[in-house]
Amino acid sequence: xxxxxxxxxxxxxxxxxxxxxxxxxxxxxxxxxxxxxxxxxxxxxxxxxxxxxxxxxxxxxxxxxxxxxxxxxxxxxxxxxxxxxxxxxxxxxxxxxxxxxxxxxxxxxxxxxxxxxxxxxxxxxxxxxxxxxxxxxxxxxxxxxxxxxxxxxxxxxxxxxxxxxxxxxxxxxxxxxxxxxxxxxxxxxxxxxxxxxxxxxxxxxxxxxxxxxxxxxxxxxx
Ligand SMILES: Cc1cc2nc3c(=O)[nH]c(=O)nc-3n(C[C@H](O)[C@H](O)[C@H](O)COP(=O)(O)O)c2cc1C
Numbered sequence: 001x002x003x004x005x006x007x008x009x010x011x012x013x014x015x016x017x018x019x020x021x022x023x024x025x026x027x028x029x030x031x032x033x034x035x036x037x038x039x040x041x042x043x044x045x046x047x048x049x050x051x052x053x054x055x056x057x058x059x060x061x062x063x064x065x066x067x068x069x070x071x072x073x074x075x076x077x078x079x080x081x082x083x084x085x086x087x088x089x090x091x092x093x094x095x096x097x098x099x100x101x102x103x104x105x106x107x108x109x110x111x112x113x114x115x116x117x118x119x120x121x122x123x124x125x126x127x128x129x130x131x132x133x134x135x136x137x138x139x140x141x142x143x144x145x146x147x148x149x150x151x152x153x154x155x156x157x158x159x160x161x162x163x164x165x166x167x168x169x170x171x172x173x174x175x176x177x178x179x180x181x182x183x184x185x186x187x188x189x190x191x192x193x194x195x196x197x198x199x200x201x202x203x204x205x206x207x208x209x210x211x212x213x214x215x216x217x218x219x220x221x222x
Contacts, residue, residue: 001154004030004045005052005083006070008063014085014116014134019054021139022146034069042072049161050149051106054083056116057093067100074104077164079157081149082111083142087118087130109153112145114138 005022009015016033023029029052032043045051053070055062062084074080082097094111101108115138119128134142176182 001049001150001158002028002030002047003050003052004032004043004048005054006032006034006043006066006073007052007054007083008034008066009054009056010035010063011056011058011120012117015054015056015083017134018083018085018112018114018139018142019052022142025143026146026150034063034066037069042069045073045078046075046165049079049157050153051078051080052083053080053097057084057086057088060093062093062096067096070097070100071104074101074106076105077160078104078106079153079160080106080108082108082113084111084113085116085134086113087116087120087123110145110149112142114141 003026005019007015007019009017009019019031023031030048037043051074053062053066055066061067062082078101080097080101082094084093086093093113094108097111098108115130115133117128117130117133123129
């Protein structure tokens with residue numbers, strides 16, 4: 001299964017430590033540091049079965065640039081998960097990611113969070129909080145989290161991705177064409193019905209092909 005994790009880790013590299021450990025442990029995880037993207041660059045995520053969104057928590061939110069990029073890059077049906085590190089108590093910080101996924105009609109399947117070394121503001125005076133985190137235990141929990149995601153959803157996600165890719169290819173080959181085309185299609189279909197022709201008697205044209213007939217890509221022709 002191909003996974004990409006978009007991440008932002010601007011405080012102490014805590015989030016990077018988690019996502020790098022995942023990329024080192026599992027095959028087929030690509031990392032994209034959104035800080036390294038060009039000013040208007042939006043990554044193409046269409047070849048990935050699963051999309052991770054990872055960030056430290058800054059003033060109660062995930063990184064804003066990460067959210068902006070996710071908002072542009074996600075497409076309907078995309079399957080996502082969140083990864084967060086934070087200096088405070090363990091709490092549900094995934095609200096904003098969930099909102100973005102909903103807005104893009106993508107699905108946030110689950111999320112992982114762990115403490116991260118924090119020297120923000122007053123914490124600096126006391127030498128920071130959550131020292132040493134993410135530690136080996138946090139990393140192991142992250143690996144277990146991702147492994148469970150693979151075990152529970154891996155095959156389903158690959159299958160779902162193939163269907164969506166076929167659907168998109170079909171839609172690209174059959175642009176809706178606006179209201180006029182819609183009326184023409186309806187008139188034609190009524191004419192066909194009146195003429196008593198069943199679709200099976202007709203030679204199928206590209207217009208009649210269903211998304212199921214369009215191969216998703218190389219190796220999916222069977
Ligand atoms: C400007 C700033 C604001 C932060 N706000 C919060 C916060 O609201 N809640 C929290 O739990 N941690 C907060 N933190 C701590 C970070 O979430 C924590 O250190 C995180 O692991 C940083 O990840 P990073 O090193 O990948 O950037 C804040 C840190 C910074 C620098």
